[in-house]
Amino acid sequence: xxxxxxxxxxxxxxxxxTSSFNSSSxxxxxxxxxxxxxxxxxxxxxxxxxxxxxxxxxxxxxRLHFTQFVPGGTNLSFRDNHPTCGTPYQMISSDICRxxxxxxxxxxxxxxxxxxxxxxxxxxFLSTANRGFxxxxxxxxxxxxxxxxxxxxxxxxxxxxxRGFAFLxxxxxxxxxxxxxxxxxxxxxxxxxxxFYGFPSRKSYFLxxxxxxxxxFKEAQDFPADFDGxxxxxxxxxxxxxxxxGGVLYKATGxxxxxxxxxxxxxxxxxxxxxxxxxxxxxxxxxLLEDPSLCQFTPETLICSExxxxxxxxxxxxxxxxxxxxxxxxxxxxxLYPRMQPGINTKAHVPFYFEGSxxxxxxxxxxxxxxxxxxxxxxxxxxxxxxxxxxxxxxNIDTWEGDLSVFAKNGGKILSYxxxxxxxxxxxxxxxYHARVSxxxxxxxxxxxxxxxxxxxxxxxxxxxxxGASAIGQDIGSTVGRDPDENALMAMVRWVxxxxxxxxxxxxxxxxxxxxxxxxxxxxxxxxxxxxxxxxFTDEEAWQCM
Numbered sequence: 001x002x003x004x005x006x007x008x009x010x011x012x013x014x015x016x017x018t019s020s021f022n023s024s025s026x027x028x029x030x031x032x033x034x035x036x037x038x039x040x041x042x043x044x045x046x047x048x049x050x051x052x053x054x055x056x057x058x059x060x061x062x063r064l065h066f067t068q069f070v071p072g073g074t075n076l077s078f079r080d081n082h083p084t085c086g087t088p089y090q091m092i093s094s095d096i097c098r099x100x101x102x103x104x105x106x107x108x109x110x111x112x113x114x115x116x117x118x119x120x121x122x123x124x125f126l127s128t129a130n131r132g133f134x135x136x137x138x139x140x141x142x143x144x145x146x147x148x149x150x151x152x153x154x155x156x157x158x159x160x161x162x163r164g165f166a167f168l169x170x171x172x173x174x175x176x177x178x179x180x181x182x183x184x185x186x187x188x189x190x191x192x193x194x195x196f197y198g199f200p201s202r203k204s205y206f207l208x209x210x211x212x213x214x215x216x217f218k219e220a221q222d223f224p225a226d227f228d229g230x231x232x233x234x235x236x237x238x239x240x241x242x243x244x245x246g247g248v249l250y251k252a253t254g255x256x257x258x259x260x261x262x263x264x265x266x267x268x269x270x271x272x273x274x275x276x277x278x279x280x281x282x283x284x285x286x287x288l289l290e291d292p293s294l295c296q297f298t299p300e301t302l303i304c305s306e307x308x309x310x311x312x313x314x315x316x317x318x319x320x321x322x323x324x325x326x327x328x329x330x331x332x333x334x335x336l337y338p339r340m341q342p343g344i345n346t347k348a349h350v351p352f353y354f355e356g357s358x359x360x361x362x363x364x365x366x367x368x369x370x371x372x373x374x375x376x377x378x379x380x381x382x383x384x385x386x387x388x389x390x391x392x393x394x395x396n397i398d399t400w401e402g403d404l405s406v407f408a409k410n411g412g413k414i415l416s417y418x419x420x421x422x423x424x425x426x427x428x429x430x431x432x433y434h435a436r437v438s439x440x441x442x443x444x445x446x447x448x449x450x451x452x453x454x455x456x457x458x459x460x461x462x463x464x465x466x467x468g469a470s471a472i473g474q475d476i477g478s479t480v481g482r483d484p485d486e487n488a489l490m491a492m493v494r495w496v497x498x499x500x501x502x503x504x505x506x507x508x509x510x511x512x513x514x515x516x517x518x519x520x521x522x523x524x525x526x527x528x529x530x531x532x533x534x535x536x537f538t539d540e541e542a543w544q545c546m
Contacts, residue, residue, distance in 0.1 A: 043197070046119045047071075050097030057191045061104040068098040078139065084162040085136035093147045095119035097196070103188050105158060109172035111181045112156040115192045116142045122149030124493070125193055125201035127186050127227075129212025133177070133364060135159035135166070141207060144476040148489065151201065153189035157181045164364030169372050171394075178395035179222060182215045186226045203496055207489055209233030209463035209474065210425065213416070217433075218399045220414060224407035229492040232416045233474055234425050234463050237399045237433055238337065242425060243365045244386030245328055245337040249353040251381060252323040256356040260320045262313070267346035267354065269311050270321055273302055274342045283531030286538075288458045288468045289343035290529040292420055293428070297325050297342045324354075330387050338428035344421050345467055351423035369394060400433070402440025408451040415453055415492045417474070417505060417522075419460025421467060430454060434525060445526055454525040455505045469507035469520035480508050480516060504545065509538075521545070 043049050050069040070076055072094040081087055097117040104110045114137055128141035137154040145152040158176025159166035166173045176184075186204070194200045206216045206227045213235030219226050236242055254260040262270070278295035279285045289295060299321035304312035313321070328337040344351065352359055358378025367376045370389050390398075404414075418430040434454045438445060459468015464478045471478040473487030480486050484494040484502075491502040504521035511517040518538035523529050523545035535542035 042121075043119070046095060046097070050117070053097065053099070053196060055099070055101075055192055056195045057188075059103060059188065059191075061110070062188075063102045065100040065102065066098075067100075070096050070098050072096075076139075082136065082161040085134065087136065087139050090139040090143050092143060096146050099192060099196075101188070103155075103184060105176050105180050105184050106172050109158055109170075109176060111158050111176060111184055112137070112160075113153060113185050113188060114142065114155075115151070115153045115189055115196075116146045117151050117193070117196050118146040118149055120149050121151055121197060123202040124150045124205060125190055125203070126150035126152045126205045126207055127182060127189060128152060128154040129182065129206070129208025129215045130155075130157050131210045131212060132162060133164045133361065134162045134211070136162065138212075140476055144479070145207060145489075147476070148482055150205065151189075151193045151197070153185045153192070155181045155185040163360065164368040167364070167368040168374070174369055174397075175395050178397040179215075179218050182219060183223050183226065186219075186223070203228045203493075205489070205492065205496075206230040206232070207474075211236050213237075214239060214399050216414070217416075220404055220407040220412065221399065221401040222396075224404070224410055224412060227412060229413045229496040230415070231474070231489055231492050232414060234418050234422055234427075235399075235416065235430065235433070236425055238429055239397045239399060240389045240393055241328075241337045241386070241398070242429070243362055244381075244383075244389055245426075246353055246359050246362045247378060247381035247386065248328050248337075248383075249324055249340070250356075250358050250362070250378065252320050253354050253356060254320075255379075258356075259314065259316045261356055262317055262320060262354065264350050266313060266317065267350050269302060269313070270299065271345060271347040273297075273299070277301075278342060282529060283533065284537045286531075289341075289420060290458045291456075292341040292343045293431075295342040297321075299325070330390070331383055332387075336386060336390065338426050338432060341420060341422070341427050344423045345461075346423075348467075349423070349461075353423075365389070400436070402433075402436040404437055404452065405441060408441075411451075413451050413453075413492065413495050413501075415455070415488060415495070415502065417455045417457055417460075417472065417488065419462065419464075419466055419470060420456050420458045421461045422463075424462040427456060430456075431525065449501065449524070453501060455502075455522050456525060456528075457505065457507055457522045458520070458529065459509070460507070469509040469518060469522075471508040471510060472505045472522070506540075 047069040053067045070092050074092045075089050076092050077089045099115040101113050102110050103113050126145045128138050135156040137156055142152050142154050158173050158181050204227045208216050213232040214237050216230040216232035217235055217237055220230055274297055281294045282290035299318040302313040303315055303318050324340050325342055327335055327339050330336045363378040367374050418427040420427050460466045460470035473479045482490050484490040486506050495501045506519055506521050508519055509517045519540045527545040529543050530546045532542055532544050
């Protein structure tokens with residue numbers, strides 16, 4: 001067993017987790033969290049050590065489901081995973097020990113947690129995250145992290161599946177989703193690492209996108225001692241406003257067949273016109289907008305001329321497009337959410353917001369969290385609903401606090417990225433939050449650079465993929481190698497452990513055969529990429545951060 005002082009520290013941490021679910025915002029945890037550990041962490045007879053491993057930690061109410069040695073090359077299946085999570089199996093590239101547990105977060109709630117321990121352990125700990133409303137462990141992120149030598153944990157956000165049914169009249173489930181699942185997983189995960197390898201992790205990291213990006217910023221805001229480095233992509237911050245934005249976009253488009261609705265063919269026409277008006281603003285007509293904020297799109301140019309019946313819009317359809325590419329304001333005139341950024345490829349893919357029905361995200365949010373009324377109909381959404389949701393802000397899920405001073409004082413680093421073709425979360429929200437931190441901390445951007453750097457990735461959709469060089473090393477399907485110059489997670493490691501911050505994020509554009517077609521260096525905000533005119537558009541050296 002551990003010395004008494006370690007047990008007392010553990011119990012104090014757990015009490016911090018389980019006692020805060022009744023408050024609207026968790027308290028800062030300023031406990032030191034990094035302890036030097038050996039870099040050479042090889043365990044003899046790793047498979048045997050794994051199969052007989054029983055966590056030597058005292059967690060009241062926790063249940064160990066199993067430990068399992070998984071050799072590299074295994075196509076690991078998840079028979080008990082909720083079918084809506086869409087992950088029936090995952091190819092495992094290196095030897096790991098898989099530990100599955102249930103961990104309480106209050107007297108009436110718990111999370112399902114998995115810890116994956118690599119045989120080639122680097123001495124680093126990493127927490128993965130979640131997406132959407134999903135109560136799903138992201139096994140692809142666990143695989144990505146362990147393949148790079150991180151001992152990693154993931155949890156199910158306190159519920160199973162991708163819908164919000166578990167939130168109905170259940171504040172514990174909401175608290176788990178808002179903040180408690182990730183923090184509990186970090187506290188437990190670090191103890192599991194210490195028990196398995198025999199020493200604490202040297203450094204602690206976070207990797208997440210979308211809801212995971214929001215979770216990363218929530219950790220920096222409310223639990224600033226949990227991590228040394230946070231990689232947060234496309235963060236779903238200003239969350240109550242983001243959900244309501246989906247309702248605004250639905251109301252703008254209307255139902256299929258209405259005179260405000262645009263078909264996929266019409267959205268393809270809109271995309272071509274966006275490129276015609278704005279593509280060259282960065283100096284290159286390459287189908288990508290390097291800074292959509294420069295694009296003041298005029299949809300009225302698409303209104304049908306007399307006698308024209310195709311490849312054009314009606315006046316009401318043009319009004320729909322203008323509403324979508326305009327900010328969203330509340331009843332009191334305050335900005336609730338920025339516009340959808342021009343440049344999303346509505347020719348290749350019509351966003352689900354534009355399909356003519358309320359998304360499950362908005363209906364689940366208002367039915368099961370805001371109103372606790374299963375009959376609430378998203379078709380009746382109004383700005384008054386949005387204002388009520390913003391005012392309620394359960395467990396401060398908006399994650400909009402601008403004071404990151406404790407995190408910065410602890411030496412923590414944040415690397416945030418956002419795709420400029422993101423059709424789920426407007427990339428503009430990341431710019432607005434960066435500005436909020438700057439104003440709150442009274443620091444210009446070049447001083448924020450010491451601990452918080454933001455990168456916009458042209459041609460990246462939501463978290464990955466898209467038309468451009470979107471593979472920045474953020475997950476297993478968007479990675480060329482582990483060199484910090486081409487891998488965002490390892491760039492964060494180099495920043496934390498060697499003091500070398502990333503000046504750009506290099507992204508790769510993959511060809512159909514999986515080879516790299518070209519590279520592009522994405523700039524650190526507030527710089528923007530501009531084509532110099534020297535060389536091909538696909539030449540990395542032909543672009544300059546200005």
